[in-house]
Amino acid sequence: MRRRAVKKGRISKSRGSSDMEGSLTRHLQVQLRQVSLLPPQQRQSLSTNTSDSSIQHLPVASAVGDAGAAADLDEKDFILSQDFFCTPDYITPDNQNLPKSVDCNKEEIPCPRSPEKINTVKTKRQRQDFSSINPVSPSFSDHQQVIELAKDILGTDELMKEKLKVNGTPKIQNYISPSVVALRCRVMPPPCIKNPYLDDGMELDVDPFGNQRSKCAGILSAFVGGDGLSRYHSDFHEIKQIGNGNFSRVFKVLKRIDGCFYAVKHSTRHLHQDTERYSCLLLNAHTYRSHENIVGYYSSWFENEQLYIQMELCDHSLSASVASQSFTEGEVLKILYQMAKALQFMHGQGIAHLDVKPDNIYVKNGVYKLGDFGCATLLDKSLPIEEGDARYMPQEILNENYDHLDKVDIFSLGTAVYELIRGSPLLESGHHSFIHREGKLPLLPGHTLQFQNLLKVMMDPDPTQRPSAKELMVNPIFERIRRNAKT
Numbered sequence: 001m002r003r004r005a006v007k008k009g010r011i012s013k014s015r016g017s018s019d020m021e022g023s024l025t026r027h028l029q030v031q032l033r034q035v036s037l038l039p040p041q042q043r044q045s046l047s048t049n050t051s052d053s054s055i056q057h058l059p060v061a062s063a064v065g066d067a068g069a070a071a072d073l074d075e076k077d078f079i080l081s082q083d084f085f086c087t088p089d090y091i092t093p094d095n096q097n098l099p100k101s102v103d104c105n106k107e108e109i110p111c112p113r114s115p116e117k118i119n120t121v122k123t124k125r126q127r128q129d130f131s132s133i134n135p136v137s138p139s140f141s142d143h144q145q146v147i148e149l150a151k152d153i154l155g156t157d158e159l160m161k162e163k164l165k166v167n168g169t170p171k172i173q174n175y176i177s178p179s180v181v182a183l184r185c186r187v188m189p190p191p192c193i194k195n196p197y198l199d200d201g202m203e204l205d206v207d208p209f210g211n212q213r214s215k216c217a218g219i220l221s222a223f224v225g226g227d228g229l230s231r232y233h234s235d236f237h238e239i240k241q242i243g244n245g246n247f248s249r250v251f252k253v254l255k256r257i258d259g260c261f262y263a264v265k266h267s268t269r270h271l272h273q274d275t276e277r278y279s280c281l282l283l284n285a286h287t288y289r290s291h292e293n294i295v296g297y298y299s300s301w302f303e304n305e306q307l308y309i310q311m312e313l314c315d316h317s318l319s320a321s322v323a324s325q326s327f328t329e330g331e332v333l334k335i336l337y338q339m340a341k342a343l344q345f346m347h348g349q350g351i352a353h354l355d356v357k358p359d360n361i362y363v364k365n366g367v368y369k370l371g372d373f374g375c376a377t378l379l380d381k382s383l384p385i386e387e388g389d390a391r392y393m394p395q396e397i398l399n400e401n402y403d404h405l406d407k408v409d410i411f412s413l414g415t416a417v418y419e420l421i422r423g424s425p426l427l428e429s430g431h432h433s434f435i436h437r438e439g440k441l442p443l444l445p446g447h448t449l450q451f452q453n454l455l456k457v458m459m460d461p462d463p464t465q466r467p468s469a470k471e472l473m474v475n476p477i478f479e480r481i482r483r484n485a486k487t
């Protein structure tokens with residue numbers, strides 16, 4: 001099983017018509033495989049424990065694995081948000097999430113478990129909550145705010161019912177209006193500009209909400225503008241675009257509810273099939289791991305058939321530095337050591353990155369982090385393989401030998417480091433890229449023999465001769481870095 005990438009700079013042998021689907025389907029398979037590795041009792045308990053956000057994808061995965069369920073999923077516009085148990089899903093049609101016994105087409109729905117008294121209390125609480133989370137327009141009363149929003153969202157009949165409820169003299173009792181459900185889903189979290197508990201040194205010079213504070217326009221456009229409900233716009237305030245990929249755009253955003261900055265990647269690929277969507281969500285949760293040298297992952301979801309990934313915001317990637325600065329041996333060794341740590345972690349989880357290159361090595365506060373898991377796959381070759389950038393791929397990959405996928409990452413890392421130390425980008429084809437694949441590295445004047453030998457062995461044409469990430473980390477060349485890390 002193999003796939004070939006179509007990105008610029010990537011190997012581009014035939015992949016049939018499944019260029020875009022390839023990694024996505026593979027993503028699904030990665031997750032399914034992991035799910036199936038769990039013992040049945042554990043799977044059972046996980047799938048029933050919906051309060052644990054880290055495993056919320058499991059029921060979805062098992063649904064995909066089940067043929068009957070899969071057919072069901074085809075028919076429905078199913079809820080795709082990973083945290084679907086906790087937050088409203090903004091792409092799901094309004095009625096999807098209601099209990100089966102509730103007929104969502106009727107405005108007046110009997111609610112057997114909601115006696116009048118409890119309804120009143122709930123209404124009060126909802127009003128209070130809304131008031132406390134509305135710093136955008138503090139002069140607006142909560143009631144007024146709800147009604148104003150409702151005017152935009154609901155029809156007049158529904159509005160009357162809302163008014164009656166809010167006034168505390170409900171004419172219609174034991175009743176949940178779909179309008180109320182819809183309205184609840186449209187409540188925007190508070191725009192917290194800066195999280196007071198974090199001191200990450202990243203502050204905005206200007207108030208990102210600008211004059212929207214005094215107007216309702218901003219908040220309303222986030223609710224009802226463009227394509228309808230948008231989780232992206234209601235949860236985040238977009239600051240600026242910070243990157244452009246082949247199939248993606250990356251934005252610096254401020255999350256309204258916690259006041260922290262994140263990077264959100266919009267995949268510009270349109271994912272029409274449920275399986276494609278699931279697989280994207282699931283792989284992302286699976287591969288972005290909690291490790292100091294791996295770009296942090298927070299969440300992913302779909303809007304308008306596009307995948308959104310909320311990630312840790314980094315300062316920049318190393319590709320920006322290749323042309324502008326040349327690295328000293330000491331700096332490069334630091335990068336090498338930290339990337340070896342990231343790879344040791346990933347390989348230990350049975351995952352190969354397959355696209356290690358300066359572009360995918362990010363820097364944050366002086367710490368190097370491996371990111372972009374678009375080509376990640378399982379080491380045991382049980383999944384299709386999509387190689388990354390051809391310039392960083394060893395010869396065995398070009399020969400379709402996938403026996404040592406972990407060593408492919410080692411070769412790519414060696415090549416990336418070689419490029420950084422050389423201070424100029426590798427060409428897509430030509431003398432240098434050919435030579436480095438043959439293990440005939442030109443000497444690097446001014447650099448220690450120990451360092452040059454290490455690069456040479458990392459880029460050995462025979463993958464079995466290359467050190468593993470674990471072996472790399474204990475190389476004596478990193479002695480000083482290890483000592484410094486301990487102190």
Ligand SMILES: Nc1ncnc2c1ncn2[C@@H]1O[C@H](COP(=O)(O)OP(=O)(O)OP(=O)(O)O)[C@@H](O)[C@H]1O
Pocket residue numbers: 007242243244245246247248249250263265295311312313314315316317359362371372374
């Ligand atoms: N977490 C992040 N923090 C800061 N900047 C980022 C982050 N992720 C991506 N970027 C920026 O966005 C650019 C594009 O990233 P992306 O991974 O989408 O590129 P790509 O690999 O070319 O895209 P694709 O995955 O579609 O092929 C990066 O080069 C980087 O400048």
Ligand SMILES: [Mg+2]
Pocket residue numbers: 245359360372
């Ligand atoms: Mg990338």
